[in-house]
Amino acid sequence: MDGIRGWVYRNRRHAKRWLSTAARVLPAPVSRRLRAVAEQVAFRVVPEYQGETLRPIFEYWARRHLQPLAGRVGVASPDHMYLEESKAMAARKGSVSIASIGSGACTMELALLGRLRAEGIDARLTCIDFNAGLMRKAVELARGRGLDAWLDVQALDCNRPFALPPHDVVIVNQFFHHVEALETFAASLRASLAADGVLLTSDVVGRNGHLPWPDVEAVVQAYWRRLPAEKRFDRYHARVLDRYLPVDHAAYSNEGVRAQDVVANLLREFEFERFLSFGGAIMPFVERRIGFNFDPACAEDTALIDELAALDQSRLEAGDYPASNMIAVLHHRGWAGERRYVPVSPERHVEATLRQRALCTQPRAGA
Numbered sequence: 001m002d003g004i005r006g007w008v009y010r011n012r013r014h015a016k017r018w019l020s021t022a023a024r025v026l027p028a029p030v031s032r033r034l035r036a037v038a039e040q041v042a043f044r045v046v047p048e049y050q051g052e053t054l055r056p057i058f059e060y061w062a063r064r065h066l067q068p069l070a071g072r073v074g075v076a077s078p079d080h081m082y083l084e085e086s087k088a089m090a091a092r093k094g095s096v097s098i099a100s101i102g103s104g105a106c107t108m109e110l111a112l113l114g115r116l117r118a119e120g121i122d123a124r125l126t127c128i129d130f131n132a133g134l135m136r137k138a139v140e141l142a143r144g145r146g147l148d149a150w151l152d153v154q155a156l157d158c159n160r161p162f163a164l165p166p167h168d169v170v171i172v173n174q175f176f177h178h179v180e181a182l183e184t185f186a187a188s189l190r191a192s193l194a195a196d197g198v199l200l201t202s203d204v205v206g207r208n209g210h211l212p213w214p215d216v217e218a219v220v221q222a223y224w225r226r227l228p229a230e231k232r233f234d235r236y237h238a239r240v241l242d243r244y245l246p247v248d249h250a251a252y253s254n255e256g257v258r259a260q261d262v263v264a265n266l267l268r269e270f271e272f273e274r275f276l277s278f279g280g281a282i283m284p285f286v287e288r289r290i291g292f293n294f295d296p297a298c299a300e301d302t303a304l305i306d307e308l309a310a311l312d313q314s315r316l317e318a319g320d321y322p323a324s325n326m327i328a329v330l331h332h333r334g335w336a337g338e339r340r341y342v343p344v345s346p347e348r349h350v351e352a353t354l355r356q357r358a359l360c361t362q363p364r365a366g367a
Helices: 002-010 012-025 028-045 056-072 078-093 107-118 132-144 182-192 214-224 259-269 299-318 346-360
Strands: 096-101 123-129 151-155 167-173 193-204 271-278 325-331 340-342
Touching (some): 056 271, 056 299, 056 340, 078 096, 078 107, 078 325, 096 107, 107 123, 132 151, 167 182, 182 193, 182 259, 193 259, 214 299, 214 346, 259 325, 259 346, 271 346
Parallel strands (some): 096 167, 123 151, 167 193, 271 340
Antiparallel strands (some): 193 325, 271 325
16 A cells, blocks of 8 residues: 555656646536545645655755744744643643644644643643544544543534634644635634634745745746756656746645635734744745755755845845745734744735735736
């Protein structure tokens, strides 16, 4: 079975292209259902934590450029943030109820629950996901770790309204960008969060489908032209490219289906206490498709990554374009503490998004 899954994962681009074509010709309701089914299948065949497929150049960039920024908002990592905020809530209230929405098989969540219980904290966990098969797997994992007494799971479609019993901590980890009905989802989260509760998230908030914004792509293409042929091998297209070719991942699944609207919808329902936004033009060069071409032991490679990362950060700070990722701590209105925003506020992120959206409607030069 692992051999079959590995083969499917390595050849996934062919299925993605077929699904993209089918989605364009099918009626909208059928297309939406097809994308949802494709996503369920994908989560059965790809690595549970796709970070395992990232190359060392990503770790180099994160350690050298991202970690200092995260430290300015008091975040060592998303997992560490989930742990520390849960412990702080338990210290205030004597116990802590945690809900993770879009949890998949709950691997990260069960590690969190296990850590809390091991420290003597009265913690209970609810995991919510659309995929009933993954929920069954979560129960099996919890049973194997002796945590099933403190776990509840539910299979829900988060595009439909829901209201859980109010939880102290609500976690949405890498899931907002899979949700089409963001307005409904954000309102459901508000209804499921205790009055003094905290919403924690790490997610993708760039252009829909993980496409680059126009001003981001201009930077990417400029640096692409500087690369020798061996650095321009694209694993998605399985060939050397003269020009970087963006891929619309929302064309074949719900991957990034409304990523660009996440922050605006959260602003309507919550207050941001901490907001770290990061990654624009640097991302294609450190992630899976292209990042394999760069070696952190090669001074020439790291010099290029450092140069581009610095330029990217200056453009983000100036508000020239919005970041593609966020880590955030949110509360109900009136409950947020001292604000820490790096490099820009959520409101400025939305403003930059709107400017880039306007550019997307303009005809390209020479078109």
